[in-house]
Amino acid sequence: MFKVKVYTTLKAGVLDPQGSAVTNSLHHLGYEGVEDVRIGKVMTLTINSTEDKIEELVKEMCEKLLANPVIEDYRYEIEEVVAQ
Amino acid sequence: MFKVKVYTTLKAGVLDPQGSAVTNSLHHLGYEGVEDVRIGKVMTLTINSTEDKIEELVKEMCEKLLANPVIEDYRYEIEEVVAQ
Numbered sequence: 001m002f003k004v005k006v007y008t009t010l011k012a013g014v015l016d017p018q019g020s021a022v023t024n025s026l027h028h029l030g031y032e033g034v035e036d037v038r039i040g041k042v043m044t045l046t047i048n049s050t051e052d053k054i055e056e057l058v059k060e061m062c063e064k065l066l067a068n069p070v071i072e073d074y075r076y077e078i079e080e081v082v083a084q
Numbered sequence: 085m086f087k088v089k090v091y092t093t094l095k096a097g098v099l100d101p102q103g104s105a106v107t108n109s110l111h112h113l114g115y116e117g118v119e120d121v122r123i124g125k126v127m128t129l130t131i132n133s134t135e136d137k138i139e140e141l142v143k144e145m146c147e148k149l150l151a152n153p154v155i156e157d158y159r160y161e162i163e164e165v166v167a168q
Contacts, residue, residue: 001119007126022127025149031141035085036130042091043106046120057115065109 002047002054005077008067009040040072046081054078086131086138089161092151093124124156130165138162 010016019037026034043066049057058076067074094100103121110118127150133141142160151158 009126009128019127022149026145029145029148031131031145033132033141034129034145035132038128040126040128042093042124042126043103044093044122044124045118047115048117048119057117061110061113061115061118064113065106 001081002049003079003081004045004047004054004058005079006043006045006058006062006066006074007040007076008043008072008074010038011071011073014071051080085165086133087163087165088129088131088138088142089163090127090129090142090146090150090158091124091160092127092156092158094122095155095157098155135164 016038018039022037022039023034026037045058045061047054047057055078058078062074062076063069100122102123106121106123107118110121129142129145131138131141139162142162146158146160147153
């Protein structure tokens with residue numbers, strides 16, 4: 001059993017309306033020092049697989065569904081865990 | 085100048101409809117080994133502050149806006165960067 005963390009972030013230069021909205025809200029709350037906010041996702045997956053296949057599996061899932069390769073970068077961390 | 089990463093994740097036991105939707109989609113794509121998916125956010129903030137104030141500032145922003153303390157846990161990483 002594997003615990004996999006997939007981090008997706010918008011590529012540099014891609015507009016981040018959600019980040020801009022958070023920046024404005026923080027300014028309204030008085031946090032003027034905040035210059036920029038970029039928002040991404042962190043997905044924690046529990047996957048039943050074998051050691052030799054897990055990395056390829058994760059790459060495939062990222063490319064096919066979890067990340068949008070046009071506007072997002074992704075990275076992942078794979079950790080073997082004892083099945084509960 | 086500081087680069088701060090704030091990670092928010094749903095508390096254990098809190099229903100994650102987005103995670104369930106991703107799990108189902110992965111199953112449809114043939115990735116039957118995926119047992120669970122939990123989705124959280126990673127926010128990267130650029131903040132102009134001083135070393136003695138930055139941590140308190142980040143905690144306040146998390147408690148007031150960036151995380152929902154009722155259903156989310158949060159953690160953060162603070163890194164000093166050279167202003168560009």
